[in-house]
Amino acid sequence: MGMRAKGLLGGATASALAVFAAAPTWAQELVGQPTPGGLGLQPAASPLKVEAHMFHDVILMPIITIITLLVLGLLLWIVFRYNKRTNPTPARWSHNTVIEIIWTVVPVLVLVFISLFSFRLLFAYHDMPDPDVTVKVTGNQWNWAYEYPDQGVAEYISNMVPETELAERGLPHSLYRLAADEPMVVPVGKTVRLLITASDVIHAVAMPAFGLKTDAVPGRVNETWFRADRVGSFYGQCSELCGVDHAFMPLQINVVTEAEFAAWVASKGGSVTPATAEQALGGTAAQVAAGTTGAPVLADGQAGAIPTAQTATTPTAPSSAPAAPAAEAR
Numbered sequence: 001m002g003m004r005a006k007g008l009l010g011g012a013t014a015s016a017l018a019v020f021a022a023a024p025t026w027a028q029e030l031v032g033q034p035t036p037g038g039l040g041l042q043p044a045a046s047p048l049k050v051e052a053h054m055f056h057d058v059i060l061m062p063i064i065t066i067i068t069l070l071v072l073g074l075l076l077w078i079v080f081r082y083n084k085r086t087n088p089t090p091a092r093w094s095h096n097t098v099i100e101i102i103w104t105v106v107p108v109l110v111l112v113f114i115s116l117f118s119f120r121l122l123f124a125y126h127d128m129p130d131p132d133v134t135v136k137v138t139g140n141q142w143n144w145a146y147e148y149p150d151q152g153v154a155e156y157i158s159n160m161v162p163e164t165e166l167a168e169r170g171l172p173h174s175l176y177r178l179a180a181d182e183p184m185v186v187p188v189g190k191t192v193r194l195l196i197t198a199s200d201v202i203h204a205v206a207m208p209a210f211g212l213k214t215d216a217v218p219g220r221v222n223e224t225w226f227r228a229d230r231v232g233s234f235y236g237q238c239s240e241l242c243g244v245d246h247a248f249m250p251l252q253i254n255v256v257t258e259a260e261f262a263a264w265v266a267s268k269g270g271s272v273t274p275a276t277a278e279q280a281l282g283g284t285a286a287q288v289a290a291g292t293t294g295a296p297v298l299a300d301g302q303a304g305a306i307p308t309a310q311t312a313t314t315p316t317a318p319s320s321a322p323a324a325p326a327a328e329a330r
Helices: 002-027 047-081 097-126 258-267 284-293
Strands: 133-140 143-148 153-158 184-187 192-198 203-207 212-216 222-226 232-238 250-256
Touching: 047 097, 133 153, 133 184, 133 203, 133 212, 184 258, 192 203, 192 212, 203 250, 212 222, 250 258
Parallel strands: 133 192, 184 250
Antiparallel strands: 133 143, 143 153, 192 222, 203 212, 203 232, 232 250
């Protein structure tokens, strides 16, 4: 028994030394992507994620730690104090009003305390400032499509970079299933509004560094926002089980300077300067006219009438066709 105890003590000491030796590795967290062997949440790169970190680290973790230790202490106390050997004659009572009130009221108070901070964070997610950039995000089986309506950037498809092309693009193998060939590009320090939907099944936009996780539902547009506080490439993935290739539709967001963003928009055929009705077909004036008349903007810039849900009817016979005889009254 003595040798066994020494062996266990030596094993525990070796494990503790290994933990402390690995601590510097844990401290070297990667920003915008998972850290191999890392602990905790990804480093925050937006104000929303900073608030989420505070809620998790300052509110949730201490509370759950205290609850866990309390329950463990109660279990150990019951095991050692009320086992058959130390307590051969058990008590016959089955209710204790004071204890029952305590274990009902205290959890309620704990939940109310948590809700104060939870609702504050939830409100921050829904209280979006005036957006500087709007990006429409569409989930497909199995890739993402991005569109910048305000800058005139048409929808483009973002696919996963194949494993065989990572080295050609100068990317490490750790970015396999994370890197995308056509990432979303946004300017640093600007409020970015995401309009999220799907074309086939339910997907989910998940970007841990920005604290984003919003479902993409067919026939529905969900809205969220973020403001990146640093330049760089940030990686996420679809977090909804959407099909056989669910693991192969990553999200990549490149955060760049305003000048780089303007150059990228220009390379996509758009402009960061809002166009007037005279400069761009379907501009503000034409869109207002189309919206009020229920007509689209045609190639010549004029509004053309089309059937709407209120005016459309079933096809009728040409006017030259003979009229059908009226039914005789009975």
